[in-house]
Amino acid sequence: MIRTALCDLLDIEYPIIQGGMAWVATGELVAAVSEAGGLGVIGSGAAPPDWLREQLHKTRKLTNKPFGVNVMLLSPYLAEIMAILLAEPVAVVTTGAGNPGKYVTALREVGTKVIPVVSSVALAKRLVRSGVDAFIAEGMESGGHIGELTTMALVPQVVDAVDIPVIAAGGIYDGRGLVAALALGAVGIQMGTRFMCAEECTIPMRVKEFVIRAKDRDTTISGTTTGHPVRCLRNKLTRKFDEMEKSGTPPEEIDDLGVGSLRLAMVEGDIENGTVMAGQVCGMVKKVQPSREIIMDIMNSAESTLSRLNNQVV
Numbered sequence: 001m002i003r004t005a006l007c008d009l010l011d012i013e014y015p016i017i018q019g020g021m022a023w024v025a026t027g028e029l030v031a032a033v034s035e036a037g038g039l040g041v042i043g044s045g046a047a048p049p050d051w052l053r054e055q056l057h058k059t060r061k062l063t064n065k066p067f068g069v070n071v072m073l074l075s076p077y078l079a080e081i082m083a084i085l086l087a088e089p090v091a092v093v094t095t096g097a098g099n100p101g102k103y104v105t106a107l108r109e110v111g112t113k114v115i116p117v118v119s120s121v122a123l124a125k126r127l128v129r130s131g132v133d134a135f136i137a138e139g140m141e142s143g144g145h146i147g148e149l150t151t152m153a154l155v156p157q158v159v160d161a162v163d164i165p166v167i168a169a170g171g172i173y174d175g176r177g178l179v180a181a182l183a184l185g186a187v188g189i190q191m192g193t194r195f196m197c198a199e200e201c202t203i204p205m206r207v208k209e210f211v212i213r214a215k216d217r218d219t220t221i222s223g224t225t226t227g228h229p230v231r232c233l234r235n236k237l238t239r240k241f242d243e244m245e246k247s248g249t250p251p252e253e254i255d256d257l258g259v260g261s262l263r264l265a266m267v268e269g270d271i272e273n274g275t276v277m278a279g280q281v282c283g284m285v286k287k288v289q290p291s292r293e294i295i296m297d298i299m300n301s302a303e304s305t306l307s308r309l310n311n312q313v314v
């Protein structure tokens with residue numbers, strides 16, 4: 001089986017991280033992924049501190065393996081979320097939406113590895129100075145908030161720009177994607193969209209079926225004009241976003257339309273009026289599978305991809 005520097009860095013069996021997904025990555029999914037040998041990551045998003053405490057306790061009841069928490073640096077509860085993570089340390093904190101600089105030393109002092117998500121070389125270069133352990137370089141094929149570069153272009157440029165490990169994310173579904181990421185210089189992968197359809201993921205079945213029905217071109221990007229682009233599945237809400245963006249509605253009004261809409265989809269199951277974040281690999285997601293099966297499928301297909309490549313090269 002393929003083993004990389006990421007396995008040693010995070011003390012995991014397989015170089016696969018389940019991306020922290022707000023309202024999606026709860027304790028059940030996180031524990032299942034970590035139990036299966038990957039790294040599960042709780043998505044704390046903009047959820048209140050009590051929600052995070054509950055997920056931490058749930059995860060710890062279900063697994064003794066390492067797991068992580070994704071912290072959204074724009075969370076209105078950021079200070080409280082960080083206080084919890086310093087009092088009840090986890091193995092890994094991944095961060096999105098900004099610069100975790102002022103928290104890095106404190107988190108590392110309690111034994112937590114800090115891994116920011118970056119979408120550009122400039123951000124990686126800025127953050128590397130704060131002593132972070134690795135980066136997740138996420139391309140715009142991914143579900144959720146996105147940057148401008150594709151995974152194929154971004155990953156090798158970040159790898160060349162910094163001297164710490166880089167994990168590739170965005171548009172990865174199976175072992176072909178894992179091998180491609182390793183070829184680009186990454187030490188492992190982070191996936192979100194495929195894990196939405198893990199059996200242990202607690203989002204409503206209606207949302208999973210929506211992802212499974214989706215084809216390669218069924219995602220769209222909302223919020224380009226407001227500076228907060230989000231990749232999600234096309235529905236009534238994205239059509240409304242499109243109309244507002246085309247008619248020149250003020251950015252604040254457009255952003256307001258998105259408030260609470262992720263929860264509406266992922267908790268209430270409203271796939272028409274909610275934001276169903278999902279990436280371009282949705283076209284490959286065909287069924288609900290246990291997390292262990294997803295991870296073993298990636299690892300086995302990575303092995304067969306490698307032998308196919310070996311046979312092709314003369």
Ligand SMILES: Cc1cc2nc3c(=O)[nH]c(=O)nc-3n(C[C@H](O)[C@H](O)[C@H](O)COP(=O)(O)O)c2cc1C
Nearest residue numbers: 019021022096142143144170171191192193277279
């Ligand atoms: C439903 C959903 C919610 C997400 N929420 C977050 C989040 O709260 N924080 C974050 O850093 N990334 C978030 N992401 C990005 C994932 O963690 C991961 O990096 C991404 O899904 C990888 O690309 P893929 O969707 O092509 O697998 C989200 C992705 C999805 C699909």
